[in-house]
Amino acid sequence: MTSPTTIPIHLTINGHDHSLEVxxxxxLLDALRDRLDLTGTKKGCDQGQCGACTVxxxxxxxxxxxxxxxxxxxxxxxxxxxxxEADGTLHAVQAAFLEQDAFQCxxxxxxxxxxxxxxxxxxxxxSDDEIREYMAGNLCRCGAYPHIxxxxxQAALEVQS
Amino acid sequence: MTIxxxxxxxxxxxxxxxxxxxxRLSRVDGPAKITGAAKYAVEQQLEGLAHAVLVESTVPAGxxxxxxxxxxxxxxxxxxxxTPDTIPPLKTASDWFGTPPPxxxxxxxxxxxxxxxxxxxxVVAESFEQAVAAxxxxxxxxxxxxxxxxxxxxxxxxxxxxxxxxxxWGEAEAAFAAxxxxxxxxxxxxxxxxxxxxxxxxxxxxxxxxxTVWEPSQWLDGMAxxxxxxxxxxxxxxxxxxxYIGGGFGSKALALSHGAVAASAAKMLGRPVRLVMSRPxxxxxxxxxxxxxxxxxxxxxxDGKIQSIVHRxxxxxxxGGMWVEPLGSVTSVMxxxxxxxxxxxxxxxxxxxxxxxxxxxxxxxxxxxxxxIDELAYEVGIDPLEIRxxxxxxxxxxxxxxxSTRQLRExxxxxxxxxxxxxxSPAPRSMRDGNQLIGWGVAAGTxxxxxxxxxxxxxxxxxxxxxxxxxxxxMGQGTYTILAQTAAETLGVPADNVVVKLGDSRFARAGVTxxxxxxxxxxxxxxxxxxxxxxxxxxxxxxxxxSPFHALQANTLVVAxxxxxxxxxxxxxxxxxxxxxxxxxxxxxxxxxxxxxNSTAEDRYKAYTTIATPLTHTDGDYSRHSxxxxxxEVRVDEDFGTVRVSRVVSALDSGRLYNxxxxxxxxxxxxIMGIGQALLEEGIxxxxxxxxxxxxxxxxxxxxxxxxxxxxxISVGIPDPHSSALGGKGVGELxxxxxxxxxxNAVFHATGKRVRDLPITLEKLI
Numbered sequence: 021m022t023s024p025t026t027i028p029i030h031l032t033i034n035g036h037d038h039s040l041e042v043x044x045x046x047x048l049l050d051a052l053r054d055r056l057d058l059t060g061t062k063k064g065c066d067q068g069q070c071g072a073c074t075v076x077x078x079x080x081x082x083x084x085x086x087x088x089x090x091x092x093x094x095x096x097x098x099x100x101x102x103x104x105e106a107d108g109t110l111h112a113v114q115a116a117f118l119e120q121d122a123f124q125c126x127x128x129x130x131x132x133x134x135x136x137x138x139x140x141x142x143x144x145x146x147s148d149d150e151i152r153e154y155m156a157g158n159l160c161r162c163g164a165y166p167h168i169x170x171x172x173x174q175a176a177l178e179v180q181s
Numbered sequence: 182m183t184i185x186x187x188x189x190x191x192x193x194x195x196x197x198x199x200x201x202x203x204x205r206l207s208r209v210d211g212p213a214k215i216t217g218a219a220k221y222a223v224e225q226q227l228e229g230l231a232h233a234v235l236v237e238s239t240v241p242a243g244x245x246x247x248x249x250x251x252x253x254x255x256x257x258x259x260x261x262x263x264t265p266d267t268i269p270p271l272k273t274a275s276d277w278f279g280t281p282p283p284x285x286x287x288x289x290x291x292x293x294x295x296x297x298x299x300x301x302x303x304v305v306a307e308s309f310e311q312a313v314a315a316x317x318x319x320x321x322x323x324x325x326x327x328x329x330x331x332x333x334x335x336x337x338x339x340x341x342x343x344x345x346x347x348x349x350w351g352e353a354e355a356a357f358a359a360x361x362x363x364x365x366x367x368x369x370x371x372x373x374x375x376x377x378x379x380x381x382x383x384x385x386x387x388x389x390x391x392x393t394v395w396e397p398s399q400w401l402d403g404m405a406x407x408x409x410x411x412x413x414x415x416x417x418x419x420x421x422x423x424x425y426i427g428g429g430f431g432s433k434a435l436a437l438s439h440g441a442v443a444a445s446a447a448k449m450l451g452r453p454v455r456l457v458m459s460r461p462x463x464x465x466x467x468x469x470x471x472x473x474x475x476x477x478x479x480x481x482x483x484d485g486k487i488q489s490i491v492h493r494x495x496x497x498x499x500x501g502g503m504w505v506e507p508l509g510s511v512t513s514v515m516x517x518x519x520x521x522x523x524x525x526x527x528x529x530x531x532x533x534x535x536x537x538x539x540x541x542x543x544x545x546x547x548x549x550x551x552x553x554i555d556e557l558a559y560e561v562g563i564d565p566l567e568i569r570x571x572x573x574x575x576x577x578x579x580x581x582x583x584x585s586t587r588q589l590r591e592x593x594x595x596x597x598x599x600x601x602x603x604x605x606s607p608a609p610r611s612m613r614d615g616n617q618l619i620g621w622g623v624a625a626g627t628x629x630x631x632x633x634x635x636x637x638x639x640x641x642x643x644x645x646x647x648x649x650x651x652x653x654x655x656m657g658q659g660t661y662t663i664l665a666q667t668a669a670e671t672l673g674v675p676a677d678n679v680v681v682k683l684g685d686s687r688f689a690r691a692g693v694t695x696x697x698x699x700x701x702x703x704x705x706x707x708x709x710x711x712x713x714x715x716x717x718x719x720x721x722x723x724x725x726x727x728s729p730f731h732a733l734q735a736n737t738l739v740v741a742x743x744x745x746x747x748x749x750x751x752x753x754x755x756x757x758x759x760x761x762x763x764x765x766x767x768x769x770x771x772x773x774x775x776x777x778x779n780s781t782a783e784d785r786y787k788a789y790t791t792i793a794t795p796l797t798h799t800d801g802d803y804s805r806h807s808x809x810x811x812x813x814e815v816r817v818d819e820d821f822g823t824v825r826v827s828r829v830v831s832a833l834d835s836g837r838l839y840n841x842x843x844x845x846x847x848x849x850x851x852x853i854m855g856i857g858q859a860l861l862e863e864g865i866x867x868x869x870x871x872x873x874x875x876x877x878x879x880x881x882x883x884x885x886x887x888x889x890x891x892x893x894x895i896s897v898g899i900p901d902p903h904s905s906a907l908g909g910k911g912v913g914e915l916x917x918x919x920x921x922x923x924x925x926n927a928v929f930h931a932t933g934k935r936v937r938d939l940p941i942t943l944e945k946l947i
Contacts, residue, residue: 025257045310054309059224060217062427064378065460069878072378100217114215118207121846124657126214127378127427133215148891156887159878161378161428162657163853165889167846 029093033058034102040089048092049073049084052099060100060130064159071158074131074138075099081138100130103137112178113137116171124162132158136172145176200669200676202704202907205842209681210425210661221425222395223382223457230384231260233446233456234312235439236302236319237465238294241328241531241871242500245292245301245321252318253304258311260450262319263303265292268445274410277403277435277693279791287411289441294323295500296531297872298465300438305446305454328531328871331372332472332497340495340528343505348513348579351520356489360480364557367476368549369938370921372497372864372873374469375538376883379427381437381466382457385444391418392444398423399434400693401652401686406790407436408444416786424684426656430854431537433656434693437467464876469864471496471506471535475549479556480520485563487572489520492549498527502534507542511627511918512550513579514806516572521579531871537695539854540914543628544921551624551922552937555929564607565623565926566597577804585803585903586910588834589625592810592897596623596832599893600812609933617816619827620931626919628911629798630805630904631696634788636689636774637706639668639714643767645743645758647674649681649710652789653691653703657850658913659843660699666840667704667907671711673740674757689772690789697807697911698795702775704839705906710773715740717769718757725764729753775906803903807910809833811852811923817931822946824928826856829892836901836910848894848916855920857884863940 031038033056040055049066052058052075064072066085073084076098103111113136116122123129135158139145144154151172152165160168199206213219238245250262270286291299302319306312329336357363383396392412398404401421409416426433443456458466473496480489494508509523538544554572558565573590576583597603605621606612612619640648649668655661661681669676682688689710691703719738722730722745730738730745733752738745746754761769776785788794798805814828831852838844861882867874875881894916900908921939928946929935936945 043308043310050309053224057226058217059220059226062221062379063457064380065878067460067877067879069460070378100215104216110212110215117215118211121208121842123208123211123214124659124846124850125378125426125428126210126219126657127221127425129214130217152887152889156885159378159883159885161376161430161854161883162846163850163884163889164846165853165884165886166849166892168886169891 027090029090031089031093031097033097034099042089044088044090046089047085048087048089051089052084058099058101062127062130064128071135072128072131074134074158076134076138079141081135100134103133111137113171113175116175120167120171120174122167122171123164128158128160132160132168136175139172140176140179145172148173200666202666202670202839203837204666204840206662206666206676206840208659208662208843209665210655219425221379221427222397222423223384223455225384225395227384227386227453229452231305231307231450231452231454232309232312233303233305233443233454234316235300235442235458235462236304236316236321237462238291238297238299238301240294240323240325241297243294243326244324245294246324247322248302249320253315256311256315256318258307259304259315260307261305261446263290263442263446265290271411271441272413274407277791278793279787289438296465296533297870298462298533300442303442303446305450329529330868330871331530331866332474332495332528334530337528337530340526343525343527346505346507346509346525347523348509349522353489353491353520353522356520357478357480357491360488361483362481362557362561364479364553364560365476366553366556366937367474368552370473370545370548371939372469372472373538373858373862374464374864374881375430375432376878376881377428377430377432380458380460380463381433381439382455383440383443384453384455385447386453387448390414393420393422394440394444395422396440397426397429397433399426399429399654399656399695401654401684402690402789403434403693404436405686411441412444421686422684423654426654429656430539431541431695432467434537434695439466460878461876464873465533468504468533468536470538470541471498471504473506473508473545475508477549477553479553481557481561483561485557485561485568485571487516487518490518492523494525496527497530497532497535499532499534500529503527504535506545508546508549510542511546514577514627515550515574515625516554517574517578539851540628540918543918547624547626547918548921548939551919552925555926556935566593566602569593569625577799580799580804582799582802582804585805586836586899586901587806587808588897588899589808589810592808592832592834595895595897596810596812596830599895600830602812609930616819618819618931620815620817620927620929622813622923622927622930624811624919624923624926626809626811626915627806628697628915628918630807630910631698631798632796633692633698633702634774634776635691635702635706636772637703637710638689638770638772639707639710641714641718641757641769643758643761645678645756647672647679649679649707650688651683651691651703652686652688653699654684654694658700658847659840660703662843663700663839664703664707667707668711671708672715674743678743690785692789693792697914700839700912701905701909705775706773708906709775710771713771713773714769717771721764721766722760727764728760729755729763805901805904805910807835807915809915809919811919813923813927815924815927815931817928817946822943824860824941826924827890829890831916832895832897833916834898835912835915836898836904837908838896838898839907839909841896844912845894847912849892851913851916852892852920853884853889855917856889856924858939859921859924860940
């Protein structure tokens with residue numbers, strides 16, 4: 021669908037190239053969820069307050085609801101769907117979330133996991149208090165926080181070893 | 182898609198019992214949730230989907246004078262602008278008791294405004310962005326009327342007496358007047374919000390006179406009934422689909438006006454329509470916990486024995502709706518007292534009608550009585566734990582019936598031991614760590630065992646795998662997992678071979694998921710259905726001439742690990758698939774339900790689509806409740822008054838746990854929501870405009886990871902055969918009850934300041 025108000029953009033998501041024709045105001049979150057059927061990235065508040073939409077752009081955690089799709093053209097985007105190996109082997113953080121029961125309803129979980137992967141990569145998983153602080157931008161209303169801390173702690177040890 | 186087709190090894194590899202009821206099996210829906218494969222209701226990708234956005238009233242009371250839709254209608258991509266004048270009238274639906282509705286039209290968009298944030302118009306466009314932009318162009322003018330902003334508004338008055346909430350025995354007022362020790366205080370809780378991470382919303386699609394609704398739902402059958410009644414179509418013509426629910430906490434049990442708007446728009450356009458509330462709209466699109474006021478009066482002996490409790494409560498409700506938050510519920514059962522009186526009023530304010538939020542009633546009720554008994558403990562100089570034991574209720578003091586099970590004494594003992602309560606220094610302000618005042622508080626909680634009915638279908642397929650179907654739901658409690666364990670244990674197959682399908686109203690029926698009733702009901706129904714399927718399987722194996730067991734002349738057979746054999750050890754051992762193939766059966770199917778045997782179709786419809794036929798928790802010879810005791814440490818900065826919860830030990834009696842791993846998660850979640858209630862959460866009303874000003878997740882503060890310490894939970898429950906088929910009581914609602922008073926009591930111990938208005942914020946301490 022082309023119109024005078026849309027622009028062509030090219031996104032690289034989970035290693036795959038996608039071409040889209042969207043209005044410049046379309047967020048990365050809505051592009052993922054409504055245009056590309058990548059609904060693993062969740063919309064909790066649409067105003068940068070809850071962290072449910074956390075994805076990686078060039079390896080750093082970013083809120084997809086506060087990022088326009090057009091802003092990330094040419095950059096490498098990773099979503100929850102792209103975290104496991106191609107053969108389905110789970111990322112250490114995903115496996116730890118399952119083992120530690122670090123979620124209940126599951127709605128904040130993709131954002132928590134993307135944040136956790138980045139948190140470990142940033143070197144911010146050195147202690148439980150540090151994990152709590154650097155995971156504080158991802159709200160979980162079911163209250164899985166102690167188990168999220170346990171999962172990040174466990175995954176950090178596995179990733180580093 | 183409700184099938185979790187990602188198979189991984191679940192549970193602790195060393196734990197061979199994970200497949201059984203009571204085992205620590207990891208969530209079977211977990212792999213779908215951690216990979217992003219789990220599709221929540223509004224994430225269905227449908228051809229021709231249109232997007233609706235609501236327009237809300239900006240005044241709290243009055244009438245809509247006019248709505249100017251011209252600019253919105255001319256905006257790019259707009260398909261439809263709905264107003265009270267253009268949306269077709271619907272039929273009024275019955276309430277959740279099934280009360281026949283008045284024969285008047287129902288308009289889900291309001292002309293008469295009763296609260297700020299009421300839906301007055303909606304815009305439907307080709308894209309979400311176009312709908313958002315056009316909704317901002319709708320101009321609404323009002324004839325504003327005076328409003329009652331909240332409970333503290335001078336215009337609010339004393340409200341309406343709710344006589345059915347009155348509970349009285351003995352001579353409470355006289356006994357209080359005669360008591361040597363008297364405590365009287367007022368305890369207030371503010372508006373609080375469920376704030377599930379997944380906002381409310383739906384996709385509605387019509388095919389002729391059949392409506393499909395993908396909507397997060399705690400009650401598929403009840404919501405389907407409402408949609409059917411609104412649109413005057415048969416119940417069977419409505420299909421609700423809700424495979425995963427991103428949190429509910431009481432807020433997703435009813436079909437609400439935004440659903441009627443979306444379904445109306447879909448009908449008018451002949452296209453599927455998606456409508457999702459913005460996060461700010463979720464603060465007024467449905468009700469949170471009502472603000473409450475309680476006065477608790479205790480008369481006691483000098484040794485702390487309670488002689489009288491006089492309790493008065495008030496909660497807010499809306500101008501047009503009625504919500505009663507039962508404030509005397511814990512007050513009347515927690516402690517033995519010869520004299521008791523509890524009464525309650527409700528006050529109408531210009532707010533959306535409040536609703537159910539985690540332990541409605543019990544939660545604020547416990548804040549009152551569990552704070553008051555702590556005040557009594559200091560007044561008479563008795564340890565707060567000891568005074569609770571001195572007043573221990575050996576039977577239900579209100580119903581005058583034996584407890585089915587009450588492991589509260591065990592909870593106090595186990596919690597105190599793990600917490601180290603004996604090392605507590607009794608005097609306020611007597612424990613500190615540098616600049617931090619340390620306080621230790623205790624409080625108890627309870628929640629009744631709510632029971633109702635459910636159905637399940639169990640199907641053994643030709644390849645030996647097992648399907649379980651139910652229109653009940655999993656919003657994170659672990660329904661998928663515990664029903665897989667129940668079917669696996671009953672049938673003697675590995676849990677990995679069981680696929681549980683939930684969240685589709687075409688499946689076997691279930692009532693509302695609320696009040697912690699689902700697990701007890703549905704494990705019972707699945708146990709029954711799976712037992713019937715097993716009987717059928719074994720019957721075939723014994724009696725069918727083609728069966729390899731036919732010649733054995735056995736009375737019964739054993740199924741274990743998915744293999745069938747003779748209990749005597751003679752004869753063959755074959756897989757279920759091999760057995761079914763030998764007798765030429767494609768599948769075996771059995772339905773089980775927990776309804777009385779002579780129930781009619783009408784009884785069943787009523788049981789699953791209304792809340793009119795529950796079994797009360799005091800039915801028969803017993804009073805059935807779950808119980809808990811919370812031990813909490815706080816650290817209060819002496820200069821700044823900031824409160825941090827630094828340690829929590831909770832001992833809980835939920836009866837038998839179907840899956841301790843998942844139950845512990847739910848308990849901790851309740852405790853964490855209780856920490857938010859105690860320290861952070863408060864809907865703030867702007868009196869000038871009768872409006873919630875902190876209607877977002879940055880200003881309405883829910884706990885973050887950094888607010889929460891490690892939490893220890895201890896199960897002290899024992900199987901309770903009077904509460905459910907498999908011995909469980911309730912899990913989800915229980916653990917929040919008593920957390921806020923435990924924290925308030927700890928804050929008093931730390932600071933010597935008694936805070937009776939939640940939340941406990943720093944300005945109340947400095």
